[in-house]
Amino acid sequence: MLELRNVSKLFNPGTPDEKVALSNIQLQLKEGDFVTIIGSNGAGKSTLMNIISGVMIPDSGEVWIGGKQVELMSEARRSEWIGRVFQDPMAGTAPTMTIQENMAIAYSRGKRRGLQLGVTARRKAFFREQLARLGLGLEQRLTAKVGLLSGGERQALSLLMATFTEPRILLLDEHTAALDPSRAELITNLTKQIVEELNLTTLMVTHNMEQAIRLGNRLIMMDKGRIILDVPEEEKKGLTVERLLREFERIRGEKFVDDRVVLG
Numbered sequence: 001m002l003e004l005r006n007v008s009k010l011f012n013p014g015t016p017d018e019k020v021a022l023s024n025i026q027l028q029l030k031e032g033d034f035v036t037i038i039g040s041n042g043a044g045k046s047t048l049m050n051i052i053s054g055v056m057i058p059d060s061g062e063v064w065i066g067g068k069q070v071e072l073m074s075e076a077r078r079s080e081w082i083g084r085v086f087q088d089p090m091a092g093t094a095p096t097m098t099i100q101e102n103m104a105i106a107y108s109r110g111k112r113r114g115l116q117l118g119v120t121a122r123r124k125a126f127f128r129e130q131l132a133r134l135g136l137g138l139e140q141r142l143t144a145k146v147g148l149l150s151g152g153e154r155q156a157l158s159l160l161m162a163t164f165t166e167p168r169i170l171l172l173d174e175h176t177a178a179l180d181p182s183r184a185e186l187i188t189n190l191t192k193q194i195v196e197e198l199n200l201t202t203l204m205v206t207h208n209m210e211q212a213i214r215l216g217n218r219l220i221m222m223d224k225g226r227i228i229l230d231v232p233e234e235e236k237k238g239l240t241v242e243r244l245l246r247e248f249e250r251i252r253g254e255k256f257v258d259d260r261v262v263l264g
């Protein structure tokens with residue numbers, strides 16, 4: 001469903017500010033895979049998401065989605081297959097527009113022209129039905145401005161908008177990080193439910209190691225633009241936060257030794 005072949009991305013190449021964001025990333029996801037991604041700040045997690053969704057073009061390497069090579073394809077053209085939710089609850093929705101207007105825009109995303117942006121009675125009923133699934137009462141507030149919603153409500157709406165057009169891939173970039181624990185739990189459960197129901201191929205970046213272990217069927221750890229640990233389903237079941245931290249130290253230590261050997 002999703003494959004990255006030798007993908008690299010450098011920022012500010014040839015300057016003192018040069019940053020390796022991704023270095024020869026190889027990644028293959030089967031349909032329905034739910035992969036959690038952890039890694040320190042600057043590891044390249046968001047860049048990975050940006051390259052998959054088409055916000056950024058890699059310096060080298062290929063990106064394949066459902067058998068199509070897409071690394072040069074525009075973000076708009078890929079959006080039919082990709083749903084995305086960001087960390088910032090303000091990022092995924094337009095605050096001065098109403099809930100139903102936001103949903104209408106999301107609904108037309110990636111669709112052929114000719115589909116109107118308007119909110120017909122039939123579409124309104126569909127929006128209501130979708131909103132009701134969130135269990136937040138938003139279906140009663142179709143004409144409320146999104147700017148009036150709480151962070152949790154906006155994030156729930158963003159998740160719904162990212163998925164109700166039934167994309168094939170879902171990209172979540174720390175989408176619960178800005179929420180208080182109970183709201184984060186709500187959005188996490190909702191995520192699990194939607195991913196399972198639509199059999200979405202999912203990449204979820206999280207700072208929460210316990211969550212990364214608990215959710216999904218595979219766990220990836222990134223560091224300095226590389227995938228340094230890739231834990232398959234069976235091993236993931238027995239994983240603990242302590243072990244994950246130990247692995248991280250061990251791998252980092254080995255790399256350090258390797259570097260010294262190379263520097264020689």
Ligand SMILES: Nc1ncnc2c1ncn2[C@@H]1O[C@H](COP(=O)(O)OP(=O)(O)O)[C@@H](O)[C@H]1O
Binds near residue numbers: 040
């Ligand atoms: N637009 C950009 N311009 C310059 N450097 C960037 C840009 N985006 C990311 N970087 C750098 O690339 C590296 C990876 O960043 P990022 O993918 O955001 O990491 P993460 O999401 O894991 O914290 C970091 O060193 C970061 O400073």
Ligand SMILES: [Mg+2]
Binds near residue numbers: 173
């Ligand atoms: Mg990031």
